């Protein structure tokens with residue numbers, strides 16, 4: 001009897017393994033997956049770029065990694081462009097994963113970031129139209145950014161101990177303020193930003209005590225750090241069982257709920273001030289005005305869009321600026337050269353404007369360089385620039401199943417594309433031709449931190465203004481160096497966040 005049971009169980013196991021490999025065989029070949037758990041054991045969830053760098057080198061430019069759900073990675077620029085631009089419509093969707101919808105989406109298929117199909121198209125189109133109306137990429141929004149940056153510069157100037165300045169928090173407030181003002185029409189001062197502070201602190205405390213027991217901003221880190229979440233995505237039943245429910249989805253849902261409270265409160269309050277007679281001056285009012293005439297626009301999507309913009313638009317830009325400060329602290333010569341150019345073009349007192357970028361960057365393409373450098377460090381989104389096939393088209397000879405995650409591995413591309421010679425070096429001049437002035441279009445074209453194609457970043461115009469004016473204004477006013485006795489620590493934390501550290505700032 002026991003022998004029969006054993007043979008039965010073994011046969012079932014063999015059958016399940018054969019089925020599993022039939023399933024994995026439908027995807028582009030990559031590192032050999034183990035039965036059922038795929039590449040889970042060899043995937044570093046705290047530093048995915050390390051695993052992906054290894055896999056990228058050992059596999060063709062399109063391969064699959066199973067964590068355990070299949071992720072198809074594309075690591076070659078021409079292929080990324082072919083998929084996301086030439087076949088843009090096929091790659092414009094996001095995978096529908098119920099577990100993720102339940103755990104972290106504001107509502108299923110709502111907003112811009114994680115929605116698909118007609119709803120995504122309408123939310124994205126409307127959001128972009130509103131931002132353009134407010135002057136994204138033009139002077140109006142630039143003025144708003146400039147004024148937030150002026151507050152930040154003032155904040156740094158008033159810091160008592162200039163040998164030990166943590167620029168992280170002022171940058172965070174500055175960037176959050178820009179989004180806050182765009183969405184809700186008001187801004188905090190650095191000395192009076194209690195609600196914003198409370199929001200961040202609450203989230204931090206909540207995360208620290210009841211959810212992750214780690215440091216602030218760990219929400220994003222833990223998203224990718226959590227093998228349990230990935231297991232839940234592969235085996236949704238785990239998100240229903242009493243013991244595994246909390247780890248696979250519950251804690252993410254709880255953290256996201258807390259974060260979204262801030263959004264819901266602000267949207268509701270802003271809506272109360274809406275007056276149909278007045279010209280909208282913030283995103284919420286402009287969206288509300290359009291709700292009258294567009295069936296896709298409703299309150300749930302409004303909440304979701306604001307949540308997306310807040311999350312996608314603050315952490316990315318703040319992290320970029322924090323890295324910039326560290327990188328310039330570590331590269332005094334480059335910093336000095338750039339400051340000389342800023343002073344020559346802008347002077348010491350006039351606020352920096354976007355129009356200055358051409359004059360400055362023709363000689364020193366730091367913005368382009370910075371984007372490039374940023375890629376070496378981290379940006380979780382870069383590693384998750386993803387889409388899905390709409391309807392199983394054939395790509396590179398593979399008929400990839402519908403709803404598969406497809407990642408353009410921008411990080412890998414920037415670190416391994418042969419056009420970037422010695423990619424780890426901070427060498428802004430790499431973007432210039434021999435004449436030292438003309439931009440090298442081949443490099444600029446392949447520098448794609450905002451991704452490309454139909455799902456490319458909707459906030460790129462705003463982010464470029466924030467980054468250019470943010471860096472140029474800081475260096476216009478301050479010399480940045482490591483705190484006395486220290487060196488700038490450029491080794492990234494989990495998920496390539498910069499490590500928390502103080503810097504020395506001196507007025508120039």
Ligand code: HEM
Nearest residue numbers: 112113312313316317385386450451455456457458459463
């Ligand atoms: C340095 C700053 C930023 C970087 C590096 C960045 C990068 C990215 C990347 C790589 C994507 C994914 C594109 C894809 O799926 O192919 C994305 C999407 C997005 N970003 Fe950004 N972003 C930045 C700033 C911003 C800002 C300031 C905003 C808002 C004002 C924003 C809003 C969005 C939204 C809404 C999406 C989703 C677009 C869609 O799915 O259609 N981002 N971003």
